Amino acid sequence: MATLAEPQAASTDDAFREEVRAFIEKNFPPELKGKGNALASVEGPTQEGPAEKAWREAMGARGWGVPTWPKEYGGGGLTRKQAHILNEEMAKAGAYNPIGGMGVMMFGPTLLEYGSEEQKREHIPPIARGEIRWCQGYSEPNAGSDLANLQTFAEDKGDHYLVNGQKTWTSGGQWADKCFAIVRTDRSDKHNGISFMLIDMKDPGVEVRPIQMISGMSPFCETFFTDVKVPKKNLVGKEGQGWTIGKRLLQHERTNLSGGGSMARLMGNALSDIAKKYLETDENGELADKVMRDRIADFEIRWQSFLLTAKRAVEESKAAGGVSEISSVLKKLGTKLGQERAELLIEIQGLQGLGWEGEGFSDSELSGVRAWLFGKATTIYGGSTEIQNNIIAKRVLGMLDHQ
Amino acid sequence: MAILNEEQEMLRDMARNWTTSESPVAAWRKVRSEKPVEGYSPDAWKTMAEMGWAGIVIPEPFGGSEFGWLSAGLVVEELGKTLTASPLVATTLAASAIVLGGSDEQKGKWLPKLASGERVGTLAFDEGPRHDGRYSAKVEGGKLTGTKAFVHEAHGATLFVVAAADGLYLVEKGDGVSLSDRKLTDQRSHAEVTFNGAAAEKLTGGGDTLLDDVLDRARILTAAEMLGMAQQVFDVTLDYLKQRVQFNQVLASFQALQHRMADLFGDLAMMRSAVEGGLEALDSGFGIARAATVAKAEANRVLHTMSREGIQLHGGIGMTDEYDVGFYLKRARVLEASWGSTSYLRNRFATLAGY
Ligand SMILES: Cc1cc2nc3c(=O)[nH]c(=O)nc-3n(C[C@H](O)[C@H](O)[C@H](O)COP(=O)(O)OP(=O)(O)OC[C@H]3O[C@@H](n4cnc5c(N)ncnc54)[C@H](O)[C@@H]3O)c2cc1C
Numbered sequence: 001m002a003t004l005a006e007p008q009a010a011s012t013d014d015a016f017r018e019e020v021r022a023f024i025e026k027n028f029p030p031e032l033k034g035k036g037n038a039l040a041s042v043e044g045p046t047q048e049g050p051a052e053k054a055w056r057e058a059m060g061a062r063g064w065g066v067p068t069w070p071k072e073y074g075g076g077g078l079t080r081k082q083a084h085i086l087n088e089e090m091a092k093a094g095a096y097n098p099i100g101g102m103g104v105m106m107f108g109p110t111l112l113e114y115g116s117e118e119q120k121r122e123h124i125p126p127i128a129r130g131e132i133r134w135c136q137g138y139s140e141p142n143a144g145s146d147l148a149n150l151q152t153f154a155e156d157k158g159d160h161y162l163v164n165g166q167k168t169w170t171s172g173g174q175w176a177d178k179c180f181a182i183v184r185t186d187r188s189d190k191h192n193g194i195s196f197m198l199i200d201m202k203d204p205g206v207e208v209r210p211i212q213m214i215s216g217m218s219p220f221c222e223t224f225f226t227d228v229k230v231p232k233k234n235l236v237g238k239e240g241q242g243w244t245i246g247k248r249l250l251q252h253e254r255t256n257l258s259g260g261g262s263m264a265r266l267m268g269n270a271l272s273d274i275a276k277k278y279l280e281t282d283e284n285g286e287l288a289d290k291v292m293r294d295r296i297a298d299f300e301i302r303w304q305s306f307l308l309t310a311k312r313a314v315e316e317s318k319a320a321g322g323v324s325e326i327s328s329v330l331k332k333l334g335t336k337l338g339q340e341r342a343e344l345l346i347e348i349q350g351l352q353g354l355g356w357e358g359e360g361f362s363d364s365e366l367s368g369v370r371a372w373l374f375g376k377a378t379t380i381y382g383g384s385t386e387i388q389n390n391i392i393a394k395r396v397l398g399m400l401d402h403q
Numbered sequence: 404m405a406i407l408n409e410e411q412e413m414l415r416d417m418a419r420n421w422t423t424s425e426s427p428v429a430a431w432r433k434v435r436s437e438k439p440v441e442g443y444s445p446d447a448w449k450t451m452a453e454m455g456w457a458g459i460v461i462p463e464p465f466g467g468s469e470f471g472w473l474s475a476g477l478v479v480e481e482l483g484k485t486l487t488a489s490p491l492v493a494t495t496l497a498a499s500a501i502v503l504g505g506s507d508e509q510k511g512k513w514l515p516k517l518a519s520g521e522r523v524g525t526l527a528f529d530e531g532p533r534h535d536g537r538y539s540a541k542v543e544g545g546k547l548t549g550t551k552a553f554v555h556e557a558h559g560a561t562l563f564v565v566a567a568a569d570g571l572y573l574v575e576k577g578d579g580v581s582l583s584d585r586k587l588t589d590q591r592s593h594a595e596v597t598f599n600g601a602a603a604e605k606l607t608g609g610g611d612t613l614l615d616d617v618l619d620r621a622r623i624l625t626a627a628e629m630l631g632m633a634q635q636v637f638d639v640t641l642d643y644l645k646q647r648v649q650f651n652q653v654l655a656s657f658q659a660l661q662h663r664m665a666d667l668f669g670d671l672a673m674m675r676s677a678v679e680g681g682l683e684a685l686d687s688g689f690g691i692a693r694a695a696t697v698a699k700a701e702a703n704r705v706l707h708t709m710s711r712e713g714i715q716l717h718g719g720i721g722m723t724d725e726y727d728v729g730f731y732l733k734r735a736r737v738l739e740a741s742w743g744s745t746s747y748l749r750n751r752f753a754t755l756a757g758y
Contacts, residue, residue: 139719142648142649144649144718144719145649145650145718146649146650146651149649149650168719169719211723211725212723212724212725213722213723213724213729214714214722214723214724214729214730214732214733216724289746289747289750290750291745291746291747291749291750292746295746339711343707343711346736346740347739347740347744347745347746349532350531350532350533350534350740350744351532351533351552351553351585351587351593351737351740351741352531352532353532353740354587354588354589354736354737354740355585355586355587355588356586356587356588356590357586358584358585358586359583359584359585360583360584360585360595369588373588373729373732373733376711376714376715376721376722376732377719377722379715380714380715380718380719380721380722381719384715384718385715386657386659386660389659390659
């Protein structure tokens with residue numbers, strides 16, 4: 001049987017590959033080749049020209065921006081194998097996925113699992129078409145790592161909730177159309193008093209104040225809710241189920257933040273290739289500075305091992321059905337390596353790698369500096385490294401809580 | 404902490420009082436937003452000079468106090484703590500080059516002006532973004548030509564100590580000297596300086612090792628600034644952990660964080676010893692090259708870790724411009740890359756030790 005099935009599967013894959021090539025050939029505007037900014041999600045909406053718009057709409061219409069999501073809600077309905085082929089072909093053509101953000105990375109998968117049929121039909125398709133930006137209303141001034149300590153309160157008013165409180169560090173809050181938030185519906189129970197609801201950022205009573213970061217960008221906000229009316233249909237799951245749903249979303253967030261995919265894109269070229277441009281080489285074409293060579297090799301070896309680990313984890317969790325606790329391990333490792341790489345990169349470039357603005361620096365040098373600074377957040381948000389360590393120690397290794 | 408004599412204690416206390424009351428980080432924020440051409444507050448510099456800080460390593464006959472390098476380091480450390488923008492380090496280094504290599508006439512002409520703060524000096528050495536000890540700038544018929552990359556405090560400087568292929572030269576700001584801004588992440592004064600047939604006077608004393616001797620002073624004094632920065636990040640972070648409550652407990656009660664702070668405390672002790680060791684080597688005149696390499700390499704290592712941990716342990720707030728801790732991260736990398744990156748210094752240490 002197997003011998004018969006295999007060639008057949010291969011030929012359908014080949015056919016799919018042909019289909020993808022033809023699609024890219026027809027729809028991908030060549031002037032966008034190699035674009036796709038790794039920091040786009042933090043730098044806010046870039047000017048969308050006609051070419052960008054056409055590409056987004058073409059991908060959106062196929063559902064290929066979210067290739068494995070179900071077709072009935074606007075996804076691509078592809079198998080993982082096909083999604084992989086799609087990525088490969090896009091990379092070959094210098095094309096990129098124009099559809100992303102928190103809706104794709106974390107909210108969509110969570111709503112597919114916990115949302116009502118009506119909610120899925122309303123919210124998933126616009127995400128799949130890249131028409132709607134979502135932000136995450138989780139953290140509060142006194143609810144960071146201790147997220148369940150949140151105080152924003154939603155009072156039951158019959159047909160709607162009345163929401164009051166303050167969120168903070170809301171990434172992209174000033175550009176978002178909607179917010180998935182966890183709020184308190186019961187003050188007497190820390191974890192079971194939390195509900196997951198969807199808030200329209202354009203509603204009266206929602207106010208955002210951007211916060212400036214050390215990288216000079218202001219992509220996150222303090223968000224204030226004053227008597228904001230949230231219709232009951234925007235409650236996801238049951239009242240009091242918010243902590244469970246919210247945590248599942250965090251698993252998706254972690255997987256994405258550590259992820260082979262987005263991380264690798266942020267990583268760009270191998271450090272060794274960059275080093276050869278900035279540092280001297282000897283007659284054998286090897287880096288002359290032996291200490292630097294050793295440190296780059298040390299990094300690249302660990303980075304390869306991480307990529308293999310990420311791949312293995314994806315395969316294993318797929319086999320076991322869905323996201324898993326391993327997401328904590330990946331997030332901890334991937335974000336640390338990302339930071340190490342950024343630090344090594346600026347060390348390789350010397351002072352040339354520390355430009356802030358103005359003359360004398362290339363675009364990639366300047367954006368490297370911002371990415372290095374912004375990257376310091378990756379071990380803080382989405383559950384800090386310390387919190388991942390606590391999760392690993394307690395939930396994965398079964399070690400005891402501190403008494 | 405090194406054992407200080409009474410004079411040194413007074414100097415340190417004076418510096419500490421002044422930085423805490425007159426030049427806290429808020430003063431740096433003001434400089435950053437007002438953007439004076441020099442890159443520092445001229446008033447603050449005037450005050451520092453009046454307190455005698457610019458003359459600490461300059462002999463008394465030339466207007467200095469000759470308190471020595473440990474004393475200079477104490478002041479620079481305090482300035483590092485509050486990120487006070489000033490050309491004190493650059494001017495001290497320029498003066499030290501003249502002390503080591505200048506003729507009596509050159510000393511008589513320049514040192515009093517540097518000691519009084521009337522003139523700001525700086526070193527113009529490296530020609531690329533990394534320190535590599537190679538200089539191609541040339542002097543013919545008393546005219547210097549060459550380009551120097553990333554000169555610290557170039558905007559306020561009127562006297563450049565320039566490394567050329569055959570030694571060190573003094574060049575005054577003026578004809579044949581032009582600046583082009585290089586805005587680095589620390590937002591302090593840095594520029595590419597081009598000398599195009601600028602009048603140059605050689606420092607003929609100091610022997611074959613003059614360049615290395617000046618560089619070692621640069622490494623050690625820079626390490627002293629880094630020590631102040633590391634100490635401050637540590638102190639501020641410890642305070643923050645003692646007051647921030649999560650999970651109904653102050654963060655300082657979590658053992659995972661206690662051990663991290665304990666590790667950093669150990670590292671800070673090593674950095675302090677390495678830096679003070681460097682300063683003391685300069686004062687005694689023994690084992691300077693090795694001590695300078697150890698001082699800057701440890702400063703690089705520990706401040707690197709400290710500046711990262713400072714942000715991480717502050718959590719989201721550490722990422723905001725409103726909190727000071729990010730400033731230290733940005734300044735740290737600029738100083739790390741100056742006068743020898745970590746890899747340069749490790750290679751140098753091995754070379755000096757003969758392996
Ligand atoms: C760039 C950026 C973007 C963000 N985007 C969003 C967003 O879009 N939406 C949103 O809701 N939130 C967002 N956040 C907030 C982020 O999730 C929080 O910053 C994070 O959860 C940490 O909380 P905190 O900042 O309050 O730090 P704290 O909880 O105060 O932690 C401070 C330090 O103590 C450590 N710590 C805390 N508790 C423990 C413990 N029990 N054991 C050991 N160590 C501990 C932490 O790991 C950290 O190092 C963002 C943050 C950043 C920096």
